[in-house]
Amino acid sequence: LKKRYKDHARQATPVVQAAVLGAGIMGGGIAFTSARRGTPVRMKDISVAQLELGMTEAAKQLARQVKSGRLSQPKANSVLGSITPQLDDTGFDAVDFVVEAVVENLQVKHKVLAALEDAVAPGTVIASNTSSLRIDDIGAPLKRPEDFVGMHFFNPVPVMALVEVIRGERTSNHAVSTAVGYAVAMGKTPIVVKDCPGFLVNRILTPYINAFSQLVADGADFEQVDKAMEAFGWPMGPAYLQDVVGMDTGVHVIDVIGAGYPQRMPAVERNAVKLLASRQLYGQKSGAGFYAYA
Ligand code: CAA
Ligand code: NAD
Numbered sequence: 001l002k003k004r005y006k007d008h009a010r011q012a013t014p015v016v017q018a019a020v021l022g023a024g025i026m027g028g029g030i031a032f033t034s035a036r037r038g039t040p041v042r043m044k045d046i047s048v049a050q051l052e053l054g055m056t057e058a059a060k061q062l063a064r065q066v067k068s069g070r071l072s073q074p075k076a077n078s079v080l081g082s083i084t085p086q087l088d089d090t091g092f093d094a095v096d097f098v099v100e101a102v103v104e105n106l107q108v109k110h111k112v113l114a115a116l117e118d119a120v121a122p123g124t125v126i127a128s129n130t131s132s133l134r135i136d137d138i139g140a141p142l143k144r145p146e147d148f149v150g151m152h153f154f155n156p157v158p159v160m161a162l163v164e165v166i167r168g169e170r171t172s173n174h175a176v177s178t179a180v181g182y183a184v185a186m187g188k189t190p191i192v193v194k195d196c197p198g199f200l201v202n203r204i205l206t207p208y209i210n211a212f213s214q215l216v217a218d219g220a221d222f223e224q225v226d227k228a229m230e231a232f233g234w235p236m237g238p239a240y241l242q243d244v245v246g247m248d249t250g251v252h253v254i255d256v257i258g259a260g261y262p263q264r265m266p267a268v269e270r271n272a273v274k275l276l277a278s279r280q281l282y283g284q285k286s287g288a289g290f291y292a293y294a
Pocket of ligand 2: 022023044050100101103112130132154155244245249
């Protein structure tokens with residue numbers, strides 16, 4: 001795959017200073033991975049607690065790498081120092097790439113991206129880490145849709161190799177190439193995919209989660225399903241995976257893909273993911289989901 005996209009990577013303008021919107025599960029992971037691979041990054045959130053969480057997670061990852069001898073302490077300090085947590089747009093006029101990683105909600109993304117477009121210079125590439133929403137739908141109100149591209153990372157970002165780069169109808173070659181180049185610079189394997197609800201991976205993964213929900217609605221024990229899928233050879237079962245992803249994000253993705261492909265992914269009554277989300281049991285991020293976390 002790396003070979004297949006080497007032309008894009010060759011044409012890419014290297015990203016010198018990046019920014020991430022959102023310091024949650026994904027934004028924090030993207031900021032950490034960017035900094036660890038040598039691209040300084042501004043990390044903006046509306047919540048101080050989330051910024052602190054993002055920095056603490058990055059510090060934890062670095063401490064582990066220092067402890068195992070893979071990284072020197074001075075290098076770890078400089079990586080951490082190259083992540084700038086912030087609540088405002090300071091320095092956004094000087095970044096060349098921004099990844100938006102706020103909640104999976106079209107209206108919120110429209111609002112956040114409209115403000116972002118005013119804060120950055122023309123030519124700055126803006127990427128959305130959306131899981132499922134079409135890039136053309138997210139980018140519809142933008143003044144410079146040619147600078148807008150999809151860049152879908154997977155969770156946990158530091159270890160998952162794949163990144164989907166999504167070309168919208170109005171996305172420029174420059175934006176696609178720059179996203180591919182940035183993914184490669186982060187040590188990832190990019191694939192360029194078409195714009196549709198769920199892109200490539202979530203069109204496969206979400207029906208699997210839906211089938212799991214149907215099994216649970218039919219009376220299956222989620223823990224037994226997880227054990228079976230692990231014994232089958234998958235790294236984690238569907239219930240644990242949903243706890244890692246977050247039930248709130250899961251519900252949005254199920255709804256978008258369900259609406260996009262109603263015949264292929266029928267709705268599940270008494271959907272376990274939706275039931276847990278309605279009780280604020282979001283998974284690891286909230287301390288409990290299918291499983292409880294200390
Ligand atoms: N954050 C950072 N690093 C992590 C991590 C985390 N949450 N979890 C594990 N790691 C690191 C470990 O530190 C370890 O690193 P080193 O080798 O450098 O020490 C490495 O990953 C392997 O760790 P383990 O041996 O403990 O774990 P493992 O063999 O069980 O693998 C895993 C961990 C790679 C996460 C594996 O369980 C896996 O692939 N799970 C499936 C994840 C998946 O499917 N993600 C996609 C979610 S869906 C999505 O993201 C799309 C969406 O739009 C919702
Ligand atoms: P999250 O809830 O962990 O984090 C979202 C963050 O965005 C929060 O810290 C929140 O405070 C912040 N935020 C909200 N409004 C903001 C604003 N106006 N400006 C700046 N920050 C703001 O969510 P997440 O799981 O990191 O998901 C973020 C995006 O990534 C979603 O689009 C989701 O679909 C996508 N995604 C999620 C996963 C996953 O496994 N969780 C995987 C791939 C893609």
